[in-house]
Amino acid sequence: MSATVTALDITSLEVDMRHTLLLFAKALDYVGVDDCHHGHRVAYISACCAERLGWSAEKIQKSFFAGLIHDCGVSKTREHLDLLAEMAPETAQAHCERGYTALMQCSILNGFSDIVRCHHTHWDKLVSMNVDEEDRDVAALVFLADRVDFLRAGCIADHQEDLVTLHKVSISDSIKAKSGTLFCPEMVEAMCGIIETDGFWFKMEVEHIESMALTFDADEWYNQMLSVEQITEVATFLAKIVDAKSPFTYEHSIRVAQLAHYLGGKMHLPARPVICFMWQDWCTILANSEPRMNC
Numbered sequence: 653m654s655a656t657v658t659a660l661d662i663t664s665l666e667v668d669m670r671h672t673l674l675l676f677a678k679a680l681d682y683v684g685v686d687d688c689h690h691g692h693r694v695a696y697i698s699a700c701c702a703e704r705l706g707w708s709a710e711k712i713q714k715s716f717f718a719g720l721i722h723d724c725g726v727s728k729t730r731e732h733l734d735l736l737a738e739m740a741p742e743t744a745q746a747h748c749e750r751g752y753t754a755l756m757q758c759s760i761l762n763g764f765s766d767i768v769r770c771h772h773t774h775w776d777k778l779v780s781m782n783v784d785e786e787d788r789d790v791a792a793l794v795f796l797a798d799r800v801d802f803l804r805a806g807c808i809a810d811h812q813e814d815l816v817t818l819h820k821v822s823i824s825d826s827i828k829a830k831s832g833t834l835f836c837p838e839m840v841e842a843m844c845g846i847i848e849t850d851g852f853w854f855k856m857e858v859e860h861i862e863s864m865a866l867t868f869d870a871d872e873w874y875n876q877m878l879s880v881e882q883i884t885e886v887a888t889f890l891a892k893i894v895d896a897k898s899p900f901t902y903e904h905s906i907r908v909a910q911l912a913h914y915l916g917g918k919m920h921l922p923a924r925p926v927i928c929f930m931w932q933d934w935c936t937i938l939a940n941s942e943p944r945m946n947c
């Protein structure tokens with residue numbers, strides 16, 4: 653994440669979309685309990701499977717970045733524990749709706765809103781819903797990738813992560829058992845193909861996944877630089893994610909922002925350096941710290 657901010661001069665700030673989405677995934681790790689880098693792994697698993705399915709480069713890229721931020725609506729520890737305990741918890745839809753609503757309010761990220769809303773919708777229901785076909789496919793794939801990561805977590809428990817390769821058959825059997833109901837059969841078949849490969853499991857380190865994010869070049873949208881207004885919008889979204897565990901901490905972020913703005917005004921600083929400083933502070937905090945939970 654050290655490259656998130658490319659301009660260190662506080663009078664200017666350059667942040668591109670792909671680094672913004674990586675920062676999102678990092679912030680989401682603060683919501684989890686013992687499931688660090690879940691968003692990163694879901695992004696990686698989705699992209700690997702999308703490639704196996706022969707999807708276009710743009711659709712593979714979209715699968716990766718949608719996977720990265722798919723759980724942006726998870727804010728309650730109880731919900732998170734449910735998602736780690738069952739293949740299809742009844743409470744799953746709540747964080748999908750919360751993520752959808754939050755993304756719809758974020759002008760630069762609302763293109764992911766339908767995917768996030770449907771990322772726990774069962775395939776047998778999803779096929780008849782009025783959702784853009786590409787978003788439907790990506791949502792279904794992110795759901796499958798999410799549950800593969802859930803099964804992976806159950807297999808490794810306290811053991812060394814690479815030992816997951818001893819459980820490839822049981823993971824494949826678990827998703828095959830839900831083919832046609834929870835999951836799209838074609839996606840299950842492709843996923844089982846990559847699950848069989850040891851190399852697939854050995855490349856799940858966060859450093860590798862973050863470097864993958866920089867290699868996708870099919871869709872120019874991810875190369876765009878954000879305006880100060882867009883950065884402010886994203887920073888507000890991030891504050892909500894990290895602080896959502898408590899209404900008191902949410903107030904804290906807003907209050908700090910207001911105080912910084914007030915002091916900047918008193919010091920006759922133009923608004924832009926204050927915003928730049930606050931963004932850099934965010935990036936520094938996220939780059940130099942690990943999530944507070946046990947991981």
Ligand SMILES: [Fe+2]
Nearest residue numbers: 722723771772
């Ligand atoms: Fe989820």
Ligand SMILES: [Fe+2]
Nearest residue numbers: 690722723798
């Ligand atoms: Fe998830």
